[in-house]
Amino acid sequence: MNKFFQIMALLVVMIANFVSPAIADEVEPLTDEVKAMLDGLAEDAEPEKLNATRADLEGRHYLSGDERHMELFYPDLKDLGGVYFGVGTDQAYLFAGWMRPDLVFLTDYDPWIKRMHIAYALFFGKAETIEQFVAYWDPKNVKSTRAFLKESLPAEQYRAVVEVYNAGCSQVHRRMKRLQKWMTAAKVPSFVTDPAMYSYVRELVMKNRVKPMLGNLLGDKGLAGIAEICKKLNIPVRAIYPSNAEQYWNYNDRFRNNMRAQLFDDRSIIVRTVATHPKNGDYHYNVQGAKAFLADLDNPKKKNVRTVVNMNQPNDIIPYTHLDNPQPKTEEKAPEPAVAP
Numbered sequence: 001m002n003k004f005f006q007i008m009a010l011l012v013v014m015i016a017n018f019v020s021p022a023i024a025d026e027v028e029p030l031t032d033e034v035k036a037m038l039d040g041l042a043e044d045a046e047p048e049k050l051n052a053t054r055a056d057l058e059g060r061h062y063l064s065g066d067e068r069h070m071e072l073f074y075p076d077l078k079d080l081g082g083v084y085f086g087v088g089t090d091q092a093y094l095f096a097g098w099m100r101p102d103l104v105f106l107t108d109y110d111p112w113i114k115r116m117h118i119a120y121a122l123f124f125g126k127a128e129t130i131e132q133f134v135a136y137w138d139p140k141n142v143k144s145t146r147a148f149l150k151e152s153l154p155a156e157q158y159r160a161v162v163e164v165y166n167a168g169c170s171q172v173h174r175r176m177k178r179l180q181k182w183m184t185a186a187k188v189p190s191f192v193t194d195p196a197m198y199s200y201v202r203e204l205v206m207k208n209r210v211k212p213m214l215g216n217l218l219g220d221k222g223l224a225g226i227a228e229i230c231k232k233l234n235i236p237v238r239a240i241y242p243s244n245a246e247q248y249w250n251y252n253d254r255f256r257n258n259m260r261a262q263l264f265d266d267r268s269i270i271v272r273t274v275a276t277h278p279k280n281g282d283y284h285y286n287v288q289g290a291k292a293f294l295a296d297l298d299n300p301k302k303k304n305v306r307t308v309v310n311m312n313q314p315n316d317i318i319p320y321t322h323l324d325n326p327q328p329k330t331e332e333k334a335p336e337p338a339v340a341p
Helices: 002-026 033-038 070-079 090-100 111-126 129-135 139-152 157-184 197-208 222-233 253-260 289-297
Strands: 083-086 104-109 212-215 235-241 269-275 284-291 321-322
Touching: 033 222, 070 157, 070 269, 083 090, 083 222, 090 104, 090 157, 090 197, 090 235, 090 269, 104 111, 104 222, 111 129, 111 139, 111 157, 111 197, 111 212, 129 157, 129 197, 139 157, 222 235, 222 253, 235 253, 253 289, 269 289, 284 289
Parallel strands: 083 104, 083 235, 104 212, 235 269, 284 321
Antiparallel strands: 269 284
């Protein structure tokens, strides 16, 4: 049996190495002009405190996702392209693999999350296979991983990144293993189960198409800067992931303006979660057309996510709901005359 698993592991590595050259050619490097835009992107200030849905959760760093059914978003995100931005850590790499976007902005207001993404980028750059990537998070390999981080980063940045790595490596490793189990069971490809998808996400990172940044949904710089870049490049924002951050506050003018500033088209969506742990131990998963969301933000009665998403869901289920863009009105046409045989 052990020999069987060794052979299977070798096959996975061979497949990964086989698909990598094609993927490398598919993901083009950024032009100098676009790279300068990303390098010059202004970030938001660090927050005075980290918000949460409950007072006892304030100040917590979410170094890995805790959603159990991200595969529900796969059909909506598959091959969307365009630009993605959102909060969190591993969620972004799942979505990037599914969407195949042009650009990814990792927008979280917690500076620890930005540091975690720096570690992700270094591990992607070094690890040619999924197994090698996951191994960097394994607590058994902490000593060698710390040494790798130390030789890869300036001293001050190393101290900041290794602090986050030390705090989160075990939970990230556990998260990767769970994602592998869940995505395999759901028969949904992902960057931790599909070698070709891993290679694609890795190339996005290595070609500088993934930008970690301090981005606050209520900020005045980060999201405005993303909107400006997308408009200059004429690339629509196709997906935004606020996670369940909308539950932390009511919609204010700054948030509404940040959303209104984005370049959306008819395929653009908001993919969000609403915390429902007491009911189902997980979340309510919701997809909303971006234009429908903008219409909600123009409605003074829509003061927060609780007035946008139907919160009255049964217990012990995993809700997966859609709020679609309104369909354009079309005039009724008279039936075409029958064609003689």
